[in-house]
Amino acid sequence: MTQTRLIAAACVVLAWLLLCLWAWRRARRHEAQQALALQALNAPAPEDTLLVAYASQTGYAESLAAQTADSLRAGGLNVRVASMDQLDLARLAAYRRMLFVVSTYGEGDPPDAAAAFAGQMQQAPGAGALKGAQYAVLALGDSEYAQFCGFGHRLNDWLHAQGAAPLFDLVEVDNDDAAALRHWQHHLGLLAGRSDLPDWEAPVYESWRLADRTLLNPHSQGGPCYLLTLTPPAEGPRPWQAGDIAEIGPRLERGGPLQPHREYSIASLPEDGAVQLLVRQMRGADGELGLGSGWLTHVAQAGDEIALRVRANRNFHAPADARPMILVGNGTGLAGLRALIKSRRAAGHRRNWLVFGERNAANDWFCREEINGWREDGTLERVDAVFSRDQGERRYVQHRLREQADEVRAWLDAGAAIYVCGSLQGMAGGVDAALQDILGAERLQALQHTGRYRRDVY
Structure with a gap:
C-alpha cells in the first residue's frame, strides 16, 4: 500500500514538474517572440508599412491582431505587429497607418500590458504629434459594464487629438460578436484592396x-x-x-x-x-x-x-426623440439616409435637413420624386443637393455645409444630430474637416461622445 502511494505521489510530482517545464518553455518562447517583434519594430520601416498594435488581457486581442495582419498581408500590404507595451508616441510617429485591437479591462481600464502606454496618453502633447497619420480601432468589451469598450474609446479620442485621421470609425465588439468582427473584416478588405478575403466566420444567412x-x-x-x-x-x-x-x-x-x-x-x-x-x-x-x-x-x-x-448597426439608429436631424451623404450613401427619413416620417418627426451630393442633376438625382414628395409634405424641412460636375469647379456636400455654416450652428444649437452616410474616401473626411472648421474640434468631439454625430461610411 505504501509503495502504491509513493508511486502515485511520484506521478503527481512528475506531472507538476512537466507542467512547470511547459510553462517555462512557453514563457521563454513568448519572450523570444516579443524580443524579435521589438527588434523588428526598431528597424526602419518602409514608408507603406502598416502597424497593427494590440492590448490584450486574455490573449483574445492578440489573436485578432494576428488575424488582422494575416488578412492585410494577403492583400500584399507590409505589416508589423506589436504589443502596446512596446510602443510609445515616437514609435507610432514612424507609421502613416495604424490599426489597434484593444480590450477593456473592468470599468474602462486598459489591459495590464497597455497600462504604461495609457499613462503616456495622459502625458503626451495635446495635438499634432501624429498629424498626417491614419488609424482605426477595434474595441473589445462587455456591454454589461458601464464603461463599455472604455479603453478603446479613450485611445480613439487620444489618436484624434494627436492629429491622426480615422481610416474608418471605431468598431465595437461586445463579447466576441461575430457580426462586429465581420464588419472589421469588411474594412480590412477595403484597405487591402481585396474582395476575396475569406470570412473569419461566415454569416448564417x-x-x-x-x-x-x-x-x-x-x-x-x-x-x-x-x-x-x-x-x-x-x-x-x-x-x-x-x-x-x-x-x-x-x-x-x-x-x-x-x-x-x-x-x-x-x-x-x-x-x-x-x-x-x-x-x-x-x-x-x-x-x-x-x-x-x-x-x-x-x-x-x-x-x-x-x-x-x-x-444591427446601433451606432446609426435614428434618435428616439424629435430632435432636429442633419442628414449628409453622397452617392449610394443615400440608402442609409433614406431609411432614416422614412423612420422619422413614420414617427412624425419633421425637422430634417438633407444634404445630398452626386455628379449631375440630370442623371444622378436618386429617388428625386420621393424626396420632392417629402419636401412638399413637410417630412424634409430643407433639401440641399450638390452636383459636382454641373459647374466648372467641383463642388461637394462639404462645400455646401461650409457655405451654410451659420445655419449648421443654429440647428446644432437647437439640439440637432448629424448623420453622415456614404464614401469614406473624400466625402466623409471632407465633411469631418468642414464640421471641425464650423464648430471647432472640441465641440465636434463632444457631439460624437453624446451620440449627436454619427457616421456609416465605407
Whole structure:
C-alpha cells in the first residue's frame, strides 16, 4: 500500500514538474517572440508599412491582431505587429497607418500590458504629434459594464487629438460578436484592396429573393446605380431598424458557392415589406465587375435566391426623440439616409435637413420624386443637393455645409444630430474637416461622445 502511494505521489510530482517545464518553455518562447517583434519594430520601416498594435488581457486581442495582419498581408500590404507595451508616441510617429485591437479591462481600464502606454496618453502633447497619420480601432468589451469598450474609446479620442485621421470609425465588439468582427473584416478588405478575403466566420444567412432591380441613373458619367428590392423568406424576415446593414453572400455565378460577404446599408423599413438596397456597379482596374455589385446588379436575375443576413448597426439608429436631424451623404450613401427619413416620417418627426451630393442633376438625382414628395409634405424641412460636375469647379456636400455654416450652428444649437452616410474616401473626411472648421474640434468631439454625430461610411 505504501509503495502504491509513493508511486502515485511520484506521478503527481512528475506531472507538476512537466507542467512547470511547459510553462517555462512557453514563457521563454513568448519572450523570444516579443524580443524579435521589438527588434523588428526598431528597424526602419518602409514608408507603406502598416502597424497593427494590440492590448490584450486574455490573449483574445492578440489573436485578432494576428488575424488582422494575416488578412492585410494577403492583400500584399507590409505589416508589423506589436504589443502596446512596446510602443510609445515616437514609435507610432514612424507609421502613416495604424490599426489597434484593444480590450477593456473592468470599468474602462486598459489591459495590464497597455497600462504604461495609457499613462503616456495622459502625458503626451495635446495635438499634432501624429498629424498626417491614419488609424482605426477595434474595441473589445462587455456591454454589461458601464464603461463599455472604455479603453478603446479613450485611445480613439487620444489618436484624434494627436492629429491622426480615422481610416474608418471605431468598431465595437461586445463579447466576441461575430457580426462586429465581420464588419472589421469588411474594412480590412477595403484597405487591402481585396474582395476575396475569406470570412473569419461566415454569416448564417436567410434565403431572400431578388424581386426587382431598377436602374436609377441611365446615361450617368458614373457607374450604373440600381435600386434592388429583396423579398423575405416564407417564414418572414427578422425585424430591423433604419440604419441597419444587410450582409450579402455573393456568388460568382447563379447556383455557385457563396463568396466572402459584402455589406450594404438598408434603404427601407420592415413596414415596406422588403429590404431595398442602392448598389452601384463597381469595376476593378482590369474591368472585371466587383464581387458584390456584380452579383447583385448583373449575375443574379429576378426570382433568384439571395443569401442575406441583417446586422444591427446601433451606432446609426435614428434618435428616439424629435430632435432636429442633419442628414449628409453622397452617392449610394443615400440608402442609409433614406431609411432614416422614412423612420422619422413614420414617427412624425419633421425637422430634417438633407444634404445630398452626386455628379449631375440630370442623371444622378436618386429617388428625386420621393424626396420632392417629402419636401412638399413637410417630412424634409430643407433639401440641399450638390452636383459636382454641373459647374466648372467641383463642388461637394462639404462645400455646401461650409457655405451654410451659420445655419449648421443654429440647428446644432437647437439640439440637432448629424448623420453622415456614404464614401469614406473624400466625402466623409471632407465633411469631418468642414464640421471641425464650423464648430471647432472640441465641440465636434463632444457631439460624437453624446451620440449627436454619427457616421456609416465605407
